[in-house]
Amino acid sequence: SILNEKDLEEPLWNLELALMEGNVALLVVEAIVSSVKSNLIGRKKKLLAHTDEIVEDVLYESIKNVIKNDGLSFDEIIEKSDKPVVILFVGVNGTGKTTTIAKVAKRLKDKGYSVVLASGDTYRTGALEQLEIHGERLGLKVIKHQYGSDPSAVIYDAIEHAKARGIDVVLADTAGRMHTNSNLMRELQKIKRINSPDLTIFVDEAIAGNDALERAKLFDEAIGLDGTILTKLDTDAKGGTAISISYITGKPIFFFGTGQSYDDLIIFQEDWLLNKIFG
Amino acid sequence: NLGNSLKETFNKLARLNKIDKKIAEEIIKDVQRALLQADVNVKLVMKLSENIKKRALKEEVLEGFDAKEHISKIIYEEFSNILGKVTEIELKRQNIMMVGLQGSGKTTSTAKLAKYFQRKGLKTCVICADTFRPGAYDQLSQLCKVHSIPFYGEKGNENAVDVVKNGLNEMKEYEVKIVDTAGRHALEDDLIQEMKEINAVLKPDHKFLVLDAAIGQEAEVQSRKFSEAIGITGVIITKLDGTAKGGGALSAVSETGSSIAFIGVGERIDDLEKFDPDSFISKLVG
Numbered sequence: 001s002i003l004n005e006k007d008l009e010e011p012l013w014n015l016e017l018a019l020m021e022g023n024v025a026l027l028v029v030e031a032i033v034s035s036v037k038s039n040l041i042g043r044k045k046k047l048l049a050h051t052d053e054i055v056e057d058v059l060y061e062s063i064k065n066v067i068k069n070d071g072l073s074f075d076e077i078i079e080k081s082d083k084p085v086v087i088l089f090v091g092v093n094g095t096g097k098t099t100t101i102a103k104v105a106k107r108l109k110d111k112g113y114s115v116v117l118a119s120g121d122t123y124r125t126g127a128l129e130q131l132e133i134h135g136e137r138l139g140l141k142v143i144k145h146q147y148g149s150d151p152s153a154v155i156y157d158a159i160e161h162a163k164a165r166g167i168d169v170v171l172a173d174t175a176g177r178m179h180t181n182s183n184l185m186r187e188l189q190k191i192k193r194i195n196s197p198d199l200t201i202f203v204d205e206a207i208a209g210n211d212a213l214e215r216a217k218l219f220d221e222a223i224g225l226d227g228t229i230l231t232k233l234d235t236d237a238k239g240g241t242a243i244s245i246s247y248i249t250g251k252p253i254f255f256f257g258t259g260q261s262y263d264d265l266i267i268f269q270e271d272w273l274l275n276k277i278f279g
Numbered sequence: 280n281l282g283n284s285l286k287e288t289f290n291k292l293a294r295l296n297k298i299d300k301k302i303a304e305e306i307i308k309d310v311q312r313a314l315l316q317a318d319v320n321v322k323l324v325m326k327l328s329e330n331i332k333k334r335a336l337k338e339e340v341l342e343g344f345d346a347k348e349h350i351s352k353i354i355y356e357e358f359s360n361i362l363g364k365v366t367e368i369e370l371k372r373q374n375i376m377m378v379g380l381q382g383s384g385k386t387t388s389t390a391k392l393a394k395y396f397q398r399k400g401l402k403t404c405v406i407c408a409d410t411f412r413p414g415a416y417d418q419l420s421q422l423c424k425v426h427s428i429p430f431y432g433e434k435g436n437e438n439a440v441d442v443v444k445n446g447l448n449e450m451k452e453y454e455v456k457i458v459d460t461a462g463r464h465a466l467e468d469d470l471i472q473e474m475k476e477i478n479a480v481l482k483p484d485h486k487f488l489v490l491d492a493a494i495g496q497e498a499e500v501q502s503r504k505f506s507e508a509i510g511i512t513g514v515i516i517t518k519l520d521g522t523a524k525g526g527g528a529l530s531a532v533s534e535t536g537s538s539i540a541f542i543g544v545g546e547r548i549d550d551l552e553k554f555d556p557d558s559f560i561s562k563l564v565g
């Protein structure tokens with residue numbers, strides 16, 4: 001028999017609910033499920049095959065296509081790039097940018113690269129001290145200016161410092177900001193324009209819901225993103241946010257943040273996430 | 280744009296004065312989509328939309344109302360049942376404890392809340408009980424200094440419970456004492472334990488769960504854990520100045536058996552507003 005729209009209604013609706021409970025954004029769920037539906041309608045139903053299973057297989061493939069990284073991994077990009085590699089970390093308030101920079105710094109240091117940190121959050125109280133403490137713990141220099149100074153200038157200084165000393169990687173922190181604040185988004189465009197980072201990494205949190213879609217989209221439109229690091233996966237977050245962000249940016253997820261210590265950074269693997277979602 | 284599609288369906292309804300099943304289902308579908316996109320818990324969305332549909336079909340459209348107003352009124356009532364209450368904040372001597380997930384906005388909200396009480400004429404101070412996060416002491420002490428809020432913290436001390444004990448002694452003369460704590464989540468047993476110990480020492484009159492407006496489906500489980508551990512008397516929803524609608528607040532309120540006290544609408548000290556149910560609900564349903 002042939003799969004028709006009526007056969008698919010119930011299994012697709014159940015899938016939609018499951019994906020949304022898995023914290024995938026509504027618009028992404030609808031886009032994925034509609035592509036699954038058009039893939040399935042008119043297909044021959046093999047004898048004894050349950051419609052539910054067929055739908056789930058097609059969905060698995062569909063999601064796999066959304067999250068797979070056809071490009072280089074983070075480590076490969078670092079290896080192949082001219083030094084100093086400049087990496088800019090951006091995102092909305094409180095997602096884990098500063099902590100993630102420390103984790104990435106540790107990872108690079110362990111791989112034998114020299115790293116300098118740029119304290120580009122010149123706005124929030126305690127931001128300089130926070131990054132300085134990470135720098136001390138990791139034995140890394142932090143380039144900083146006074147609170148209220150121009151973040152573009154701090155990052156510029158850090159890059160000059162790296163060039164002068166032959167340092168491999170510059171990790172640049174920025175202040176958290178709402179994607180709806182045009183002044184702050186303009187500031188970010190200026191930072192990018194003046195410093196031309198090799199990588200612009202969006203840092204967002206696995207516990208965010210539908211808003212992750214909106215903010216990934218607006219950050220990508222404003223300054224262009226090369227990839228994402230998704231934090232706070234250890235809160236038992238379901239991982240759906242990874243699908244939303246991959247979908248809207250078309251860029252890879254480089255790492256997951258899985259805790260507050262320096263080792264809590266794991267390389268993104270599609271199978272790991274697919275297992276998490278499909279159980 | 281979800282808000283617009285809901286308005287369009289409503290406008291179709293406006294020209295009818297009775298609800299047929301087909302129109303009701305169309306409207307319910309739009310309401311469901313709006314709520315899901317606003318991060319309301321999936322099961323709760325299904326339950327709410329079922330209630331709204333039942334009522335829309337069985338209740339008589341009142342004289343002088345049209346179908347659109349009839350359904351709007353029902354939606355508003357269903358939401359008010361969950362979110363209609365505002366946490367009562369008395370202007371008296373009290374201890375307040377701020378808890379929540381990592382990065383939700385506790386430290387910033389602590390300073391904002393202290394300023395709120397100060398402006399109401401109460402002698403207010405802040406105690407920094409986040410002994411874990413690098414720079415936590417600097418963040419809060421600088422914020423308090425800039426805004427003339429008396430502050431207590433111990434830079435070297437890793438024992439949060441001790442800091443609270445000492446702080447309560449040192450700051451005896453203050454009427455309102457607000458204690459900021461480190462971020463934590465449901466699976467961090469040692470941190471949940473620390474929170475219970477701080478609670479036991481502080482005996483707070485208010486325990487506010489500080490929740491990011493953008494929180495997704497995690498809101499239910501996390502809110503429940505905080506409630507089970509120490510009991511929550513009110514919720515503060517932060518970062519509502521972005522595009523997040525704060526649908527997780529419904530779960531937070533239901534799981535904690537409390538209500539929303541304040542909302543955070545920016546990073547500045549005055550960006551704290553008393554919760555307004557009407558405004559929140561209307562933005563939620565678009």
Ligand SMILES: Nc1nc2c(ncn2[C@@H]2O[C@H](COP(=O)(O)OP(=O)(O)OP(=O)(O)O)[C@@H](O)[C@H]2O)c(=O)[nH]1
Nearest residue numbers: 093094095096097098099176232257258259381382
């Ligand atoms: N559980 C958990 N907590 C995390 C993770 N990453 C960061 N955090 C915590 O989240 C909180 C915020 O982290 P920050 O690094 O200050 O976030 P940020 O994006 O730099 O914040 P702003 O600069 O204020 O925008 C801190 O308490 C971190 O320890 C993670 O993967 N898991």
Ligand SMILES: Nc1nc2c(ncn2[C@@H]2O[C@H](COP(=O)(O)OP(=O)(O)OP(=O)(O)O)[C@@H](O)[C@H]2O)c(=O)[nH]1
Nearest residue numbers: 093094381382383384385386387462518543544545
């Ligand atoms: N736009 C906006 N930003 C906010 C709001 N509340 C807090 N923030 C910002 O969100 C980020 C995190 O705020 P914190 O107060 O450090 O959060 P926290 O809960 O104390 O974080 P941890 O102590 O690490 O758990 C900071 O950049 C704040 O300035 C708000 O209502 N709106």
Ligand SMILES: [Mg+2]
Nearest residue numbers: 097098121176
């Ligand atoms: Mg930061």
Ligand SMILES: [Mg+2]
Nearest residue numbers: 385386409462
């Ligand atoms: Mg804090």
